[in-house]
Amino acid sequence: MDDFLAARSQMALSLGFHIIFSCIGMVMPFFMAVSHYKWLRSNQEVYKNLTKAWSKGVAIFFATGAVSGTMLSFELGLLWPRFMEHAGPIFGMPFSLEGTAFFIEAIALGFFLYGWNKLNKWFHWFTGVVVGVSGLASGILVVAANAWMNSPAGFDFVNGRYLNIDPIQAMFNKAWFSQALHMCLAAFTATGFAVAGVHALMILRNKNRDFHFKAFRIAAVFACIGAILQPLSGDISAKDVAERQPAKLAAMEALYKTEKPAPLLIGGIVNEKDKTVKGAIKIPGALSFLAHGDFHAEVKGLDQIPENEHPPVAITHYAFQIMVGIGTLLALISVIFFINMIRKRSVIDKRWLLKLFVASIPLGYIALEAGWVVTEVGRQPWIIYGIMRTKDAVTPMPGIAYSFYIFSAIYISLSIVVTFLLYRQIKMVPVVYDKSDSHDLKS
Amino acid sequence: MEYVVVTFLCLAILLYFLLGGADFGAGIIELFTSTKNRSRTRKTMYQAIGPVWEANHMWLIIAIVILFVGFPYIYTTMSVHLHIPLLIMLIGIIARGTAFVFRHYDAIKDDMQWLYNRIFRYSSFITPLFLGIIAGSVISGHIDLNAKDFLTAYVWSWLNWFSISVGLFTVALCGFLAAIYLIGETDDEQDKRRFIKKAEYMNIAAVVFGAMVFIAAQFDGIPLIDWVFKNTVGLASIILASLSLILLWYLLIKGETKTLRVLAGFQVTMILLAISYAHFPNFILLKNGDAISLFEAIGPPKTIYSLGVALLLGSILILPFLGYLFYKFKKKEE
Numbered sequence: 162m163d164d165f166l167a168a169r170s171q172m173a174l175s176l177g178f179h180i181i182f183s184c185i186g187m188v189m190p191f192f193m194a195v196s197h198y199k200w201l202r203s204n205q206e207v208y209k210n211l212t213k214a215w216s217k218g219v220a221i222f223f224a225t226g227a228v229s230g231t232m233l234s235f236e237l238g239l240l241w242p243r244f245m246e247h248a249g250p251i252f253g254m255p256f257s258l259e260g261t262a263f264f265i266e267a268i269a270l271g272f273f274l275y276g277w278n279k280l281n282k283w284f285h286w287f288t289g290v291v292v293g294v295s296g297l298a299s300g301i302l303v304v305a306a307n308a309w310m311n312s313p314a315g316f317d318f319v320n321g322r323y324l325n326i327d328p329i330q331a332m333f334n335k336a337w338f339s340q341a342l343h344m345c346l347a348a349f350t351a352t353g354f355a356v357a358g359v360h361a362l363m364i365l366r367n368k369n370r371d372f373h374f375k376a377f378r379i380a381a382v383f384a385c386i387g388a389i390l391q392p393l394s395g396d397i398s399a400k401d402v403a404e405r406q407p408a409k410l411a412a413m414e415a416l417y418k419t420e421k422p423a424p425l426l427i428g429g430i431v432n433e434k435d436k437t438v439k440g441a442i443k444i445p446g447a448l449s450f451l452a453h454g455d456f457h458a459e460v461k462g463l464d465q466i467p468e469n470e471h472p473p474v475a476i477t478h479y480a481f482q483i484m485v486g487i488g489t490l491l492a493l494i495s496v497i498f499f500i501n502m503i504r505k506r507s508v509i510d511k512r513w514l515l516k517l518f519v520a521s522i523p524l525g526y527i528a529l530e531a532g533w534v535v536t537e538v539g540r541q542p543w544i545i546y547g548i549m550r551t552k553d554a555v556t557p558m559p560g561i562a563y564s565f566y567i568f569s570a571i572y573i574s575l576s577i578v579v580t581f582l583l584y585r586q587i588k589m590v591p592v593v594y595d596k597s598d599s600h601d602l603k604s
Numbered sequence: 605m606e607y608v609v610v611t612f613l614c615l616a617i618l619l620y621f622l623l624g625g626a627d628f629g630a631g632i633i634e635l636f637t638s639t640k641n642r643s644r645t646r647k648t649m650y651q652a653i654g655p656v657w658e659a660n661h662m663w664l665i666i667a668i669v670i671l672f673v674g675f676p677y678i679y680t681t682m683s684v685h686l687h688i689p690l691l692i693m694l695i696g697i698i699a700r701g702t703a704f705v706f707r708h709y710d711a712i713k714d715d716m717q718w719l720y721n722r723i724f725r726y727s728s729f730i731t732p733l734f735l736g737i738i739a740g741s742v743i744s745g746h747i748d749l750n751a752k753d754f755l756t757a758y759v760w761s762w763l764n765w766f767s768i769s770v771g772l773f774t775v776a777l778c779g780f781l782a783a784i785y786l787i788g789e790t791d792d793e794q795d796k797r798r799f800i801k802k803a804e805y806m807n808i809a810a811v812v813f814g815a816m817v818f819i820a821a822q823f824d825g826i827p828l829i830d831w832v833f834k835n836t837v838g839l840a841s842i843i844l845a846s847l848s849l850i851l852l853w854y855l856l857i858k859g860e861t862k863t864l865r866v867l868a869g870f871q872v873t874m875i876l877l878a879i880s881y882a883h884f885p886n887f888i889l890l891k892n893g894d895a896i897s898l899f900e901a902i903g904p905p906k907t908i909y910s911l912g913v914a915l916l917l918g919s920i921l922i923l924p925f926l927g928y929l930f931y932k933f934k935k936k937e938e
Contacts, residue, residue: 268929
């Protein structure tokens, strides 16, 4: 394996895992806080047990998210030293703030996990909320740093030198808002569907129905709100990308030729050599509308972009299709869910709806990863869009392939263990969290 | 503002060494505890570090973020030339953090515990070993920016007697800090005795490895003796460290705990000061005799300004909260 490819793969792998771990660690505290609130308000034991059960999940994912994040802060330098040497001082601001947010999150989590019966109950609840809020803030800040790579700002690039650096301007670059919004909604949607799906599965198996249904409802409400709002945020992102990164938009839609009006392609097989797409469904003018809000607008194709600045088209296009397809599906499920809720139909007996949720367990994450593939692969060949090429940023050290193999092994075993732990947590629900006979857990 | 940033960097490194070090040390102590006492040690340890261990490791993140935002050239030079030990350290950090959490949060306590424990103990040893190796390499003068071959550029930069001795010394210090910390965490008289014994052994190990560091420095041509003894601050701190050692042994034998902690922390701080003062603000010493100084490698003014503000604001938010965390979970002592 060639070193450059190995470095890219290792980075992709590390980010890919970190994203999942940290999304769960970022969103679950909110579920936990809702359940905790209900326990404090209603005194129903089941909510207290649910809070405790979820807090175990949060602890596991926070730890894996924290170590994989620590690793990333080193990997940026280990793999891309030339990038960090120049970019560090420019886009470092969100990272230094993120350090603070993350620190607060760790402290608050310490309070929350070990504070049962030791703290004032509302202060205890508040520390749980702090975990969620600071986690979300960390997420937004890190995405702002990524957004800078797509939309560099806060410096002047003169003769290969980075002058007049302004880190605040770099942080509030043009892409930060659309990317952060899209990511936060995605985190809530994906985690919500995964958690709701797991609890739906337990309901279908008739285990601790009351416990799991309460859990299902909290997670599903978050998930469905996220899924319904996501298309709107996607629209903001699409218009933003069309303006800033026409090459990425063209790759997303495999638009080889500039067209006016441009059709939206659904599916299709991309042939990168002949620059053609076969078998796609074409919706005339739709891409023009999505990109510029006008059915007759011109959309820049790859023919207007120098060949050596083309991103890989096939991967970007497929990933985009996957993301949008799943997003649409989840939004539909959400609409059905809310219709049932409004009509006060009991969801617990709608087995087909629960089954849909079970089927969605992995879907949100698949869409989320696909979305990151679109952002990252779609930016290639640049690491800093328009300024520095990825291949110029890579470490001079040879043999990166071995480190890639090691990391692959680590991440794969880590995910196996985490899945195994969660499986065991769920398996132990009847014993630890929801004993129908003796409710009182001494804790 | 650059002084603020440099101070925070030094502070983060020191705190990581003390708090993170004690945390690693707990695993090292467990590694060197006989099988029959292990589960007791584990329990004490869990009570002691459970609530605070995540926070302890945040100092590393703070240090690394300050480095890559404020001192990108230092960060990238280390990343390139110390790639291999950094990688091993990272693997250690992952293995350790996850094993610690997994062994506690596995809902079923069965044979898997054996695996978590193994991973936890060995990675608790390897991680500080490589942290020490990295710290040693930075000042060992073995980093060669113009190296043409793989071994000189990426291996001899850290694989030398001096760096390895510093690594072992670090391990012993971590173990020592943890043992001292754990003495105050147990109410059981017998356990207390055991931790006191551990602290004594670790202290002896630290002295032995400390001597080894000096010998290796001589062997590798590093003017460590000059650094430490030829300037007042270095000399003063080493004298203070040695004096506190005598007091420390006296207190150890008496079984006094609170002063002991302060003293152990003080001692480690003095050792770090003695080693680093002479070449401060130089951060990386290079093979050709040049050095990369903190003040020369510092980032552009606006970046440093906003980094400084972020750190100051952050500490206003963090420190009271962190202090309360330590206070709340340590109150039971009284």
